[in-house]
Amino acid sequence: MSGGKWCTIESDPGVFTELIKQIGVKGVQVDELVTLEDEELAQIKPIYGLIFLFKWQQDPASADKRDPLTPEQTDPELFFANQVINDACATYALLSILMNRAVDLDIGDELRNLKDFSLALPSRDRGWAIGNSEIIRSAHNSFSRQDPFEIEYDKKSGEKEDAFHFISYVPFNGQLYELDGLQKGPICYGECTEQDWIEKARAEVQKRIARYESSEIRFTLLALVADKKELAEREIQRLKLIRSGLQKHLGLDQSDMSDSEDFSSVQKELDTLLGEGRETVAASLEELSTSIANQEMRIMQENERQARWKAENERRRHNYVPLIFELLQQLAKKNMLEGMFKEAVEAKKKKQEEKKAKKAAAAGK
Template sequence: MPPKKKGTKRKATPQANGSEITNGDSTPAPPDRTTWPGWVEMESEPAFFNVMLKEMGARGVKVQEVYGLDEEMLAILPQPVHALIFLFRYRDTDEAQQEKGTDCPNHVWFANQVPDYACASVALLNIVNNIEGLQMGKELRDFRDFTRDMDPLSRGDAIDSFEFVKHIHNSFARENDLLIADMAFKQKAAKAKKRQAVTKARESREAKKDVKAPLKEKSSNVKTTPTRISSRMLRKTPKGGSTGSCHSSPLSDPPESDPEYENAPSKLAKSAPKSNGTRRSTRKPQPRKDTFAASAAAEVDDEDGFHFIAYMPIQGHVWKLDGLDSFPHDLGGVDATGGGDWMSIAQPALQTRMAMYEGADIEFNLMAVVHDPALKDRDGLLRNVKELQSTEKRLDSVFEDWRSLDGAETTKEVITSSSTNFDISQADIDGTGLVESTSQRIEKEEDLLALIQMRNQVICRQRPLRASIRDALESAKGDEEKAKHRRHNYGGFVRSWLGALAESELLSELLEAA
């Protein structure tokens, strides 16, 4: 491009996202997550998936990483295991090798992956909408009801328009992720055009091969064209050595009686190279290389990427739910009477896929969607505190100063009312009901020592509930902390920090020192 003239200013160039580039700055501004229409790639991190499930409103399940498919590794997973999420490097050749279903049964909720990079959310929705009795938020319930009678492709379109889930999915995207996704969309469009050009060029070449040139018939009435003889060779030289001004016509035949020119054609044939249509070089001809088609085909075929799919049992059958397939794939039935486990059916399919990457870098990851005991333990803790309060109320009616007796002490770890640490309120406790037999047993008991013993038993049952809930809360806190760091925009801080170093004329010194 020509150099800029001094004193001239570049006009602001409008960008696709509405921002402007001024003063020659070629760095595009990142799109806004809230209005950006696309999807970004998700990392295979259980913490991110747990935060997504929580913000979507799904309760009672959590995602946990699986380190192996052997019995020992599977035994440590919380039961039941609702589904497996498998991340692997997807290649275009996989599409032809995969076995696919022929339809989508009514009892299987399955959606196709319509937008790019949405496979993580598609896999999660394919799972949570097939878990019976799963507690869901209003948004997920309404979405399931809205898509209940749709076909898989229409459900995929509905996911692409489901702003509630898209916002949660894209909240994990950094500025660079959005810019890279935009660039990938442009490259994909360019590759599509190049793919069309390659296909069209290939079809044109094939069409030209099929059309053969018509054969020329040699007529018996057509004489062979005589060999052209140069007039210089047929020129008759007079005696005395002078050529003079008179010579024969170039097309006239030499006089047969002249002995000097009897062998003129044979001499010409010996001195002149033969020209019978063959190549002069002895090297074999090489086929012409179509560099455009080769380079374009190489770029078109390089479409590898990571992809999430799900495996889960649905009404006695194990299904592979791959959003890139047209329909779900039934892997087989589970023999419940023989003590069969659905994992034994999913294992061979997963092991076959994993064997493809043996000896190479790790190009797959496996996570399990398991039952989360935290919800059940919280309900158990509420009932425990309710029973403890009922027992203490009965003790107050029997003997008002019972707390001063030996064995009736209350340690600080025991929860007797609302607790912010365990996220329970008195309203939650009051709304919890007790088993009728337990309530009757407490109300009928009049012996003070028996009531104190009953209270101590309730406190003992509370200890493992507190430990389980505390572990679940710490785990959830760790997941939220990871998600917080992932969602935080460090780009602005880094740019401002580098700008401050540049203004202080320290950046060049640091670069030279590095």
């Protein structure tokens, strides 16, 4: 059994980042890509995988689309799980990257044990193993809205709500894969390296987008990247070690760094700088101080962003119904509710008339 219903979650980097932290993954976060330009991609490297959200539809015939691999064709070390739980595609896509980048990342005990246990199982059974993880299910469902009402939509209208789906792109053992839990198996797009896999994945994302009408713009591309705050902190430590070495060379620092293990990591870079003249060394000190200040600014910006993510996630979980009831009661007591209702009805009527007028004008062209 899968332990109950799973909720739908938003394609938001703050949601995904908190989700993986709850599962026990360390040292990574999720960023949203606004464009697919090289400049933007370079700013967030290293990138461990991409998650793509799109409106689900039956894929039309396309020469660009490749057939899923059969179990016999699939790399036995590749982790691919069929999505057997409704509304869980976001977590399945995220886990598809984490499980296949375990060598590079600290995925935590829960995912490490799950991978060791399920890797020898068929892909469908791996999907059930994910669904049976109480830690993963609880983390996923922690983003469910606290709504006491069960809303039934009017089925007589004939309008169907659009369904959206998450898939992931990840390099593994020199091959680029598209991992989609609704497919029978992984889709391989050929050989790649750590240097060129993003370029090839970007081309596949663009091909998929091209299959839709130009009016369809509801796409989201997320990237699993290294924790920016931790990267900045490590960079500050490295820069400070180099600065201390240069200061010591100029007689500005009398501390003994010979026993520092960290100092040995920057010895080669420091020797290169010390080979320059005294004026060049002094200029390097100024550049190092500026670089340290820039990294400290990045940490401050990241702290602000994470605080904003935390506040937004708390609002997602909050039940606003009691507040709305209280607000309606107060408006009714002040005899304001009826007037506001009439204004809303008139505004809706006006909007519908404008929409009809636009359609009529378009038809007359």
